[in-house]
C-alpha cells in the first residue's frame with residue numbers, strides 16, 4: 001500500500017443530514033464559534049480539499065485566518081473549473097487539480113499557470129491522488145466536502161478522522177445535498193473521541209481504522225503508568241502490538257527494578273520469535289534518548305529491536321535532559337506518531353515532577 005497523508009474529513013450538517021439547501025445562497029450551518037474552530041483546523045492542515053462541485057456551488061476561498069494557508073486541492077472528472085474562481089485567485093499557495101485523464105489537456109490549457117493539473121487516471125483514482133499528495137510533502141489533509149467527495153473518501157476507507165457538526169435546524173429538501181450518499185462504508189463502530197458544544201452546534205469527533213487503534217492502545221499505555229511505584233522520575237506505560245493489533249507485551253516504569261523504563265520493561269518480555277517486523281510500540285512518553293540510570297536508551301532499544309512504528313503522547317519536557325527520541329527515531333526511518341491530545345492523561349501520572357501539573 002502506498003503512503004498517504006493523514007486524512008481529516010470535516011462537515012457541518014442539519015438535523016436531517018443535509019450539507020446545504022437548494023437555494024443559490026451558501027447555507028451557514030456552523031455557528032461563529034464553530035467557524036473559528038474550522039479555521040484553526042485548516043491552519044493545522046498541510047492541504048485542504050474540496051470537490052469541483054463545491055467550487056462551482058460556493059466559490060470558496062479556503063484560506064485560514066489562524067495560521068499559514070494550506071495548499072488547495074480539488075478533483076474533477078468533467079474538467080469544468082473556472083480559472084476566475086476564488087479557489088484559484090486567492091491565497092499565495094499552491095493549487096492542485098487532480099483530473100481524470102481525458103480532462104487533463106483541456107484543463108491545463110484553460111488553467112494555465114494558476115494551478116498544477118495532475119493526471120489522476122481514468123476513472124479518477126483517489127488512492128493515486130493521496131499517494132501523489134504524500135510525494136509532494138502533504139502529511140495532513142483536511143477534506144471539507146461536499147457530498148460526493150465525502151462519500152468517495154469514506155467509502156474508499158481513506159478517512160482517519162471525522163469532524164461532524166450538527167446544526168439545530170432541518171432542511172427538509174429532497175434535492176439538497178446530504179452529508180453522504182449511498183455506498184459501501186467501512187463496517188464497525190468508529191471511536192468517538194470528543195463531543196463539544198460550540199454556540200448552538202455540536203461537534204462530534206471520531207477516529208477510524210488505524211487512528212482509532214492507535215488512540216485506544218496509547219490510552220492503555222498511559223493507564224498502565226498508574227501501576228508504577230512511587231518514583232522521583234517519569235512514570236510511563238508501554239504496550240507493544242503486532243501487525244494485527246494483538247498485544248505482545250506491556251511494561252511500566254520501575255516494574256521489576258527502580259531503573260526500568262516502560263519500553264525497556266515491555267521489550268524485555270518479548271521472546272526471540274516475536275513478530276516485530278510490523279509491530280508498534282506505544283509509549284505514554286517520548287522514548288528516552290539520554291539517561292543516567294543505564295547505558296542503553298529506550299530509543300536505542302527500539303532501534304535494535306527493529307520495531308518500525310512508535311506512537312507516543314507526551315514530548316519529554318526538559319526536566320532532566322533535552323530529549324531527542326522522536327527526531328532520532330524519525331532520522332532512522334521509523335514511523336513516529338505523536339498524539340498530544342492524550343498528553344494531559346500522561347501528565348496526571350507525573351504531577352510529582354517539577355513544573356508538571
Ligand SMILES: NC(=O)C1=CN([C@@H]2O[C@H](COP(=O)(O)OP(=O)(O)OC[C@H]3O[C@@H](n4cnc5c(N)ncnc54)[C@H](OP(=O)(O)O)[C@@H]3O)[C@@H](O)[C@H]2O)C=CC1
Nearest residue numbers: 011012019020051052053054076077078145146147148149
Ligand atoms: N456543510 C458543509 O460542511 C459543506 C457543504 N458543502 C456543500 O456541498 C455541495 C457540493 O457537493 P457535491 O455537489 O456533492 O460536490 P463535491 O464538492 O463533493 O464535488 C463532487 C465533484 O468532484 C469530482 N469528482 C471526481 N471524481 C469523483 C469521484 N470519484 N467521486 C465523486 N466526485 C468526484 C466531480 O467533479 P466534476 O463534476 O467536475 O467532474 C464531482 O462532481 C454544495 O452545496 C456545498 O455548499 C460543501 C462542503 C462543505
Ligand SMILES: Nc1c(N[C@@H]2O[C@H](COP(=O)(O)O)[C@@H](O)[C@H]2O)[nH]c(=O)[nH]c1=O
Nearest residue numbers: 012027028029030058060061062063144
Ligand atoms: N457551510 C459550511 C461550510 N462550508 C464549507 O466552507 C467553504 C467556504 O469556505 P470559505 O470561502 O473559505 O469561507 C464551503 O465551500 C464549504 O466547503 N463549512 C462549515 O464548516 N460549516 C458550514 O456551515
